[in-house]
Amino acid sequence: MSHFKPIYVVFQEGVPNVYVQAAMRGMTSVVNLLGVRSGIPVHNFGVWREPGWRQMGSLVSEMSVDWYIQQGRGQRRNQIVIEPILQAFAQEVWQQHQPHYDVLVLHEDLHPGGGVKGVNFILGCTFRGLASVVSCHQFARMEVDESVRAACMETTVMHEIGHLFGLCPKTWVDAMDQEAFGGPHCTNRCIMRQRVAVDGWLELTRDRLEHPPFCQRCYVGVQQLLLEGEVS
Ligand SMILES: [Zn+2]
Ligand SMILES: [Zn+2]
Numbered sequence: 001m002s003h004f005k006p007i008y009v010v011f012q013e014g015v016p017n018v019y020v021q022a023a024m025r026g027m028t029s030v031v032n033l034l035g036v037r038s039g040i041p042v043h044n045f046g047v048w049r050e051p052g053w054r055q056m057g058s059l060v061s062e063m064s065v066d067w068y069i070q071q072g073r074g075q076r077r078n079q080i081v082i083e084p085i086l087q088a089f090a091q092e093v094w095q096q097h098q099p100h101y102d103v104l105v106l107h108e109d110l111h112p113g114g115g116v117k118g119v120n121f122i123l124g125c126t127f128r129g130l131a132s133v134v135s136c137h138q139f140a141r142m143e144v145d146e147s148v149r150a151a152c153m154e155t156t157v158m159h160e161i162g163h164l165f166g167l168c169p170k171t172w173v174d175a176m177d178q179e180a181f182g183g184p185h186c187t188n189r190c191i192m193r194q195r196v197a198v199d200g201w202l203e204l205t206r207d208r209l210e211h212p213p214f215c216q217r218c219y220v221g222v223q224q225l226l227l228e229g230e231v232s
Contacts, residue, residue, distance in 0.1 A: 003129070003165070003166075003225070003226045003227075003229060004036070004039035004040055004226065005040065005098075005099045005100050005101060006040065006041045006042070006043055006098070006100045006101070007027060007031075007040060007041070007042045007043065007100065007101040007102075007103055007161075007164075008043050008045055008100045008101065008102050008103070009023070009024070009027065009042060009043065009044045009045060009103045009105070010045045010046070010047070010048040010065040010068075010102070010103070010104050010105070011023075011046055011047055011048075011065065011104075011105045011106075012047070012065060012069055012104070012105065012106040012107055012108065013047045013065075013066070014107055015105055015106065015107045015136060016107070016136070016140070018146060018149075018150050019105070019107070019136035019139070019140070019150065019153050020105070021150070022136075022150040022151070022153040022154040022157070023103075023105045023134065023136075023153060023154070023157045024042070024044060025154050026153070026154040026155070026156070026157030026158045026161065027042045027103065027157060027158075027161055028042055029154075029158065029213075030158050030161045030162070030165075030213075033213065033214070033219075034165075034219075034222060034223055034226070035223070036223075036226060039226075040101075040226075045065075047065060048064060048065045049063070049064040049065070049066070050063040050064065053066070053067070054066075062088070062092050062093060062094065065104065067088075068085050068088050068089070068104060069085065069104075069106065069108075071084040071085050071087070071088045072084050072085045072113075075111075075113060076111050076113075078108075078109060079108070079109045079110060079111040079121065080106060080108050080109070080110050080111070080135075081110075081111050081112070081113035082110055082111070082112055082113055082122065082125040082133045083112060083113035083114050083125075084113065085104065085131075085133055086125065086127040086130070086131055086133065089102045089104075089127065089130060089131035090127060090130055090131070101129075101130065101131065101132075101164055102130065102131035102132070103131070103132045103133075103134070103157075103160075103161075103164075104131070104132070104133045104134070105134050105135070105136070105157075106133070106134070106135045106136075106137070107135065107136055107137055107140070108135065108137060109121050109135060109137040109138070110122045110123070110124070110125070110133065110135045110137070112125055112182075119181065119196070121137075121138060122135075123135060123138055123139075123156050123198075123201070124156050124157070124159070124160040125160075125182070126160045126163035126164050128163060128164065128166055129164070129165075129166065130164075131164075132157075132160040132161065132163065132164050134153075134156055134157055134160055136149075136153050138198050139152050139153050139156075139198070139201075142198060142202075144202070148202070148205070151205045151209065152198075152201045152202060152205045154205075155191055155201055155204050155205045155208050155213075156201060158191050158208070158213060159191050159192060159204075162191065162192050162214070162218065162222060163182075163183075163192075165222050165225060165226055166222065166225035166226070167186070167192050167218055167221065167222050167225070168183075168184045168185055168186055168192055168218065168221075169184070169221070169225070170183075170184055172184065172217070172221070177193075177194060180194035181194060181196060182194065186215060186217070186218055188215035188216075188217065188218070189207050189211055189215060190213070190214055190215035190217075190218050191204055191207075191208050191213045191214060192214065192215070192218050
């Protein structure tokens with residue numbers, strides 16, 4: 001499977017425009033930064049709905065963003081569970097038409113699902129090489145300027161795209177936080193550090209705006225992952 005394939009971006013209906021723009025900026029800035037814009041074009045499908053997406057009041061499988069989101073409903077009150085949505089992206093027929101990365105942006109709150117304990121919410125989650133799901137819900141509640149909230153959303157999207165492209169590999173045993181929630185994360189001054197609390201994302205965002213977003217290792221490593229599928 002080639003790592004060079006387009007990113008298909010879809011949005012839940014009702015995501016405020018400021019977060020739509022922030023998410024798109026996050027994705028385009030990563031592909032530009034890595035120099036892979038022509039190999040990994042970013043397509044915004046908006047609130048994606050194919051003709052005939054709803055029949056007799058029911059959502060038709062794989063025909064709208066609404067159907068994918070519905071897969072994550074019913075397990076938790078007031079939260080969307082990500083795991084079944086990532087499974088749906090993994091199995092969808094659209095991958096056979098055109099291999100691609102999927103990115104879904106929501107305004108509802110997210111939970112990772114499965115047996116994950118001690119986590120009340122999650123900002124985003126990624127199935128490497130396949131799909132990312134991100135929510136603006138927690139940022140929209142922050143008591144800071146809208147521009148700062150949008151910048152935090154942008155950081156989160158960039159972080160998830162880093163995962164989508166394979167960061168951080170388990171083979172990087174040194175200088176890695178192997179025990180971090182969601183797998184190995186970077187420990188350098190880098191957007192690939194793990195932060196669980198929303199305040200932590202303010203810190204990552206400040207660092208991202210003042211320094212290169214990726215540390216040298218993640219920057220070189222992710223380009224190598226995309227080109228060769230492995231990191232030495
Ligand atoms: Zn992460
Ligand atoms: Zn890093």
